[in-house]
Amino acid sequence: MNNKASRLAKGAALMALVAATAGCGLPRSGPSKSEIFAGSVQREGDAFVVAVDDRVTRATALVPALGFPQAFLDAGRLGSDTIRPGDTLGLTIYENVEDGLLADQGMNATVLEEVQVGGDGFIFVPYAGRIRAAGNTPEAVRRLITDRLDEQTPDPQVQVRRMAGDGATVSVVGDVTAPGVYPIQRPTRTLAQMLARSGGLAIAPEVAQVTVVRGPHRGEVWFEDIFRDPTVDVALRDGDKILVEQDDRSFTALGATGTQARVDFEERSISAIEAIARVGGLRTSLADPTGVFVFRNEPEAIAEQVLGVDVAGPQRVVYVLDLTEPTGMFEARDFVIRDRDTVYVTEAPYVQWSKVLTALTGTVGTVETLNDVGS
Structure with a gap:
């Protein structure tokens, strides 16, 4: 009688475990x-x-379709000879007399280094006065200075040189080797050239996106497209901001x-x-x-x-x-x-x-152990 009751109790316990296991939520990684x-x-x-x-x-x-506005694509490269406000010029003035207006005693040449073009576009040259430089070429500035000095010294000869590091600059930031502010010079007039000037990328080119901000306008391209499609290697302008960042998708x-x-x-x-x-x-x-x-x-x-x-x-x-x-x-x-x-x-x-069988097997074994202890 006791054995029969024990078997009935075990059966009831097993049925209760099956119901409990079926009703509970077993561990899993998400919805079925x-x-x-x-x-x-x-x-x-x-x-x-x-x-x-x-x-x-x-x-x-x-x-994602990236690209530059049409205005960026249509912009031509900055001319190497056009002077802009902020540029630095070097002047050499030769005078055809021993005691000239500008030259020191015993010399007939005067060198004026780092003549800065002002924000209004003018430079000042002694005895020639204010000369309009911005918008002109070095050759045009040379003629203007020569004409002014010709009234005061016989047959003056003038040389005008554009110095390195002119006033047109862009800023390069983000995932590049050497972020900073760089001048637009003959070797760095386009986007690819400027990125090379900043040391190249500090991230994998496959996930690099390049953004150019120009005033209220902006555009972005995949870095690799700059070399696959020459049209997106756009010409730079003074004040451009170049941002290189990793694709965040x-x-x-x-x-x-x-x-x-x-x-x-x-x-x-x-x-x-x-x-x-x-x-x-x-x-x-x-x-x-x-x-x-x-x-x-x-x-x-x-x-x-x-x-x-x-x-x-x-x-x-x-x-x-x-x-x-x-x-x-x-x-x-x-x-x-x-x-x-x-x-x-x-x-x-x-x-x-x-999982159900594992849970049941382990639980039934536990119940049987408890019953054995209680018997």
Whole structure:
């Protein structure tokens, strides 16, 4: 009688454990495949669940389009001979007499170094007075000075030189080797030349973006495009600000992947298959290759193309990739991951069953041990 009661008690305890295990939430990395589908708009949820195919990959294949305003592209290089306010000039004046206006005793040449062009565009030359320099070439300034001095000393000869380090400068900041303020000179009139002058990049060129700010206007390009497309190697202007920074796009990988982490883009474009590879691939002991999901907020225009219906505003869309389909790997290779996407891989159905059995086995063993102690 006691043995029968004991067996009945053990059976009751086992049934209670099964019910408790079924009712409790077992550890897992996220929602199951069926739970994601249950949250679709088609089932009165708040997200559209869309299977990825060739049409979807084409509609969603967007890579950030960077470029400069047309005014930047049309700007010509600064002329090497045009003098601007802030430039520094060097003057040499020869006089055809022993006791000239400017030369020291016994000399017939006067050297005036570092003559600064004022903000109003003028320079001052003794006995010649104020000379308009800005907007003129060194040759034109030479003639103006010569004409003024010719009235006071016979047959003066004048040389005008533009000194290094003129008044036109740009600032280069960000991820470059030597940030600073640099003059626009003959070797540094274009964007590529100025970046080289600042020591080059301090980050990988594949993820470098270059922004140029010119007054109220700005534009940005991928660093690599400066060398692939000569038209975006724009001519610089006085006061330009050049910023070099790393691409800040990222995606998040969760679920049955090798690593669960926020991952920075390391290339201009990343596919779903590359994103999975970046985090160690699918965990063979856990992952369900039919349940690879990409969660994204799609802009209205793209959502309408993907869904084939009119929508109002951005939409939550969950894209489904089945890697076991004949074209599944190709579609994952062609599907482009975008900034702030969440890539989630579900666990295989048997994993939850294994967890239930493990939990039950361990719990039943504990109960039996307790019963043995109590008997």
